[in-house]
Amino acid sequence: MKNLIKISAIFLVGTLGFQKMEAQRIQNVKGKNIVNPYYSRTDTQILKVPNSTWKKVLNADLYSVSRLNETEMANTGKYNKFDGRGTYYCAACGNALFRSDAKFASTCGWPSFFETIRPKSVIYKKDESYNMVRTEVRCGRCDAHLGHLFDDGPTASKKRFCMNSISLEFEPMVKKSK
Numbered sequence: 001m002k003n004l005i006k007i008s009a010i011f012l013v014g015t016l017g018f019q020k021m022e023a024q025r026i027q028n029v030k031g032k033n034i035v036n037p038y039y040s041r042t043d044t045q046i047l048k049v050p051n052s053t054w055k056k057v058l059n060a061d062l063y064s065v066s067r068l069n070e071t072e073m074a075n076t077g078k079y080n081k082f083d084g085r086g087t088y089y090c091a092a093c094g095n096a097l098f099r100s101d102a103k104f105a106s107t108c109g110w111p112s113f114f115e116t117i118r119p120k121s122v123i124y125k126k127d128e129s130y131n132m133v134r135t136e137v138r139c140g141r142c143d144a145h146l147g148h149l150f151d152d153g154p155t156a157s158k159k160r161f162c163m164n165s166i167s168l169e170f171e172p173m174v175k176k177s178k
């Protein structure tokens, strides 16, 4: 009996650890749990993956935003008013994008940051859709649409990265034990 409890405990911890680490790697696509093979927190190699392939490994919301440039409704995103300490990664590929230190309370309705983790974390593209000229921000590794860059940020650079929560995955900072 004791052994059984022990085995169950190991299995449970193992399963929870797996789920936590692999949260975005496993995507619910049309009711099935699908492993996204392009997701990595360590590999920085640039990905060239067609949308037809992304569609098979990303959930519908993430696919719409990251690959079809959709925008989530203002004030609906899970990270809009969120202020946890940690790191934000690309939800499609695991590329590190922003530190929570660079997030600020914006009233625009989407999570906003004033700088990226690395200059090459993201790439920029001119976006002339909806009769506006904007700077689109895309993931530097997988070319996922993340949001737009505006020039009304709170720091000297004036940068405001206005992001879709759906495109982001937050990982809390691990607390150091005393």
Ligand SMILES: [Zn+2]
Binding pocket: 090, 091, 092, 093, 094, 095, 139, 140, 141, 142, 143, 144
């Ligand atoms: Zn990415």
